[in-house]
Amino acid sequence: MSKIHVNSTINGDTVEFLCEADETLLDVLRDRLNLTGAKEGCGTGDCGACSVTINGRLVASCLVLGAEAEGSEIETVEGIGAPDALHPLQRQLLEHAALQCGICTPGIIVAAKALLVQNPDPSEEDVRYWLAGNLCRCTGYDKIIRAVLAAAAEMRGENP
Amino acid sequence: MRYVVAKDSRDAVALLGETAGARVLAGGTDLLVQMKLSETGPALLVDIKRIPGMGDIIEEEGGFRIGAAVSGAEMGAHAALKAQWPGVVEAVELIGSAQVQGRATMVGNLCNASPAADSVPAMLAAAALARIEGPEGVRDVPVVELLAGPGKLHLADAELITSIFLPARVPQSADAYLRFIPRTEMDIAVVGAAVSLELDENGVIKAARVALGAVAPTARLVPEAENALVGTKLDASALAACAAASSAACAPIDDKRGTVEYRTKVAGVMATRAAKIAYIRAGGTL
Numbered sequence: 001m002s003k004i005h006v007n008s009t010i011n012g013d014t015v016e017f018l019c020e021a022d023e024t025l026l027d028v029l030r031d032r033l034n035l036t037g038a039k040e041g042c043g044t045g046d047c048g049a050c051s052v053t054i055n056g057r058l059v060a061s062c063l064v065l066g067a068e069a070e071g072s073e074i075e076t077v078e079g080i081g082a083p084d085a086l087h088p089l090q091r092q093l094l095e096h097a098a099l100q101c102g103i104c105t106p107g108i109i110v111a112a113k114a115l116l117v118q119n120p121d122p123s124e125e126d127v128r129y130w131l132a133g134n135l136c137r138c139t140g141y142d143k144i145i146r147a148v149l150a151a152a153a154e155m156r157g158e159n160p
Numbered sequence: 161m162r163y164v165v166a167k168d169s170r171d172a173v174a175l176l177g178e179t180a181g182a183r184v185l186a187g188g189t190d191l192l193v194q195m196k197l198s199e200t201g202p203a204l205l206v207d208i209k210r211i212p213g214m215g216d217i218i219e220e221e222g223g224f225r226i227g228a229a230v231s232g233a234e235m236g237a238h239a240a241l242k243a244q245w246p247g248v249v250e251a252v253e254l255i256g257s258a259q260v261q262g263r264a265t266m267v268g269n270l271c272n273a274s275p276a277a278d279s280v281p282a283m284l285a286a287a288a289l290a291r292i293e294g295p296e297g298v299r300d301v302p303v304v305e306l307l308a309g310p311g312k313l314h315l316a317d318a319e320l321i322t323s324i325f326l327p328a329r330v331p332q333s334a335d336a337y338l339r340f341i342p343r344t345e346m347d348i349a350v351v352g353a354a355v356s357l358e359l360d361e362n363g364v365i366k367a368a369r370v371a372l373g374a375v376a377p378t379a380r381l382v383p384e385a386e387n388a389l390v391g392t393k394l395d396a397s398a399l400a401a402c403a404a405a406s407s408a409a410c411a412p413i414d415d416k417r418g419t420v421e422y423r424t425k426v427a428g429v430m431a432t433r434a435a436k437i438a439y440i441r442a443g444g445t446l
């Protein structure tokens with residue numbers, strides 16, 4: 001069975017890859033492109049650990065086929081911040097001790113960033129609803145919510 | 161399995177007709193989960209998202225035509241659609257998480273044909289029409305006439321739905337959708353209720369449509385509940401009659417989410433609450 005040839009842009013770089021028809025974007029990212037930031041928590045759309053954006057839209061990459069990414073712009077957690085220049089979300093998650101095992105964290109960062117693009121000043125309720133599809137079995141969520149609100153305030157230029 | 165991008169709807173119909181076991185791929189939020197959980201996947205996926213027009217919401221004859229590839233997030237961001245059909249949009253927005261909203265379509269929700277699908281009661285209350293294209297041509301069918309049973313629609317081989325039409329509204333009309341789930345987000349409806357009302361200048365209900373989800377093999381309209389509301393200003397006795405008729409229309413399953421008795425009772429409560437929201441949205445005062 002011949003593979004499908006896909007052209008896409010990932011974190012600003014032009015990326016071409018070959019994939020099987022039934023291969024998910026998550027598997028392509030992790031197993032073919034070595035972008036292992038997105039995690040497979042469930043594979044069925046429930047946990048959000050595989051969150052990425054496609055053309056700016058937040059999606060679960062386990063519910064997208066690699067082939068569907070043709071011509072799309074994809075952003076993964078690898079495209080957010082850098083080790084010596086953390087994104088405010090990343091820094092605030094650390095400062096709030098909002099992660100333990102860290103499996104959910106890449107998905108939380110990608111999802112929260114997508115929220116802040118469309119709503120720079122979310123209420124606590126907005127953040128809780130938006131992140132309802134990002135499961136965390138360690139933290140109890142509260143610190144994550146506070147970290148996202150603090151990052152939003154920081155990005156609006158407000159003093160904490 | 162093969163994956164093909166359909167160029168237009170005729171191409172999609174041809175592809176569906178050629179290959180046994182071919183399936184339409186819209187947002188994939190049901191289909192990819194089902195593929196993951198089953199041993200044998202479809203032989204062919206026909207991706208309809210790149211068909212020109214399929215991703216559009218257009219105003220038509222005072223109403224809205226919503227393409228089969230429009231995601232929930234796109235419906236939620238459409239202010240004019242939301243103003244005219246707030247109940248349909250709120251039902252679609254209840255589907256899954258922000259991640260699921262980025263992909264899931266209203267037509268996919270209909271075609272997956274879960275008895276608990278959130279958008280379906282709202283489409284019934286809205287008297288929505290589905291535009292269907294197949295080997296025999298194009299036809300428009302009320303959504304209610306398509307519902308055949310759990311996982312089943314009255315669609316012929318190689319047919320697909322290309323859009324949903326939500327009709328024009330008269331002034332002083334509105335709809336609402338409510339579902340009951342044991343938590344506040346990310347769960348499957350125990351009961352869903354949609355109500356659409358038209359009021360006269362005195363706030364008297366001229367026309368009503370009431371639909372229930374998750375309480376029978378398919379979503380259903382409840383004419384007795386509609387009759388209970390018409391001619392009233394939603395007084396206590398009208399609400400009580402609407403609740404009783406809604407409960408009487410239930411033939412639910414018993415499962416971990418809700419017993420038969422519970423679903424039957426809650427259906428009446430949800431229908432009256434949705435009626436109150438629709439009434440206030442339509443400009444009525446309670």
Ligand SMILES: Cc1cc2nc3c(=O)[nH]c(=O)nc-3n(C[C@H](O)[C@H](O)[C@H](O)COP(=O)(O)OP(=O)(O)OC[C@H]3O[C@@H](n4cnc5c(N)ncnc54)[C@H](O)[C@@H]3O)c2cc1C
Pocket residue numbers: 044045046183184185186187188189190191192193208228254255256257260263264265266267268269270271272276277278279319320321322346347348349
């Ligand atoms: C985590 C999660 C949470 C969810 N929560 C909810 C919820 O709260 N409420 C709810 O109702 N649903 C929920 N769902 C189910 C699902 O997201 C919805 O049913 C969604 O609307 C399906 O749309 P889709 O575009 O993704 O469909 P797809 O998966 O692409 O398709 C679904 C089915 O319809 C067929 N189909 C799709 N489009 C057409 C067409 N145009 N013509 C003919 N056939 C077609 C496909 O072949 C397939 O059989 C959830 C799913 C997940 C993964």
Ligand code: FES
Pocket residue numbers: 039040041042043044045046047048049050051060061062063
């Ligand atoms: S791995 Fe995609 S949502 Fe869980």
Ligand code: FES
Pocket residue numbers: 098099100101102103104105135136137138139
């Ligand atoms: S930190 Fe472990 S799942 Fe969230």
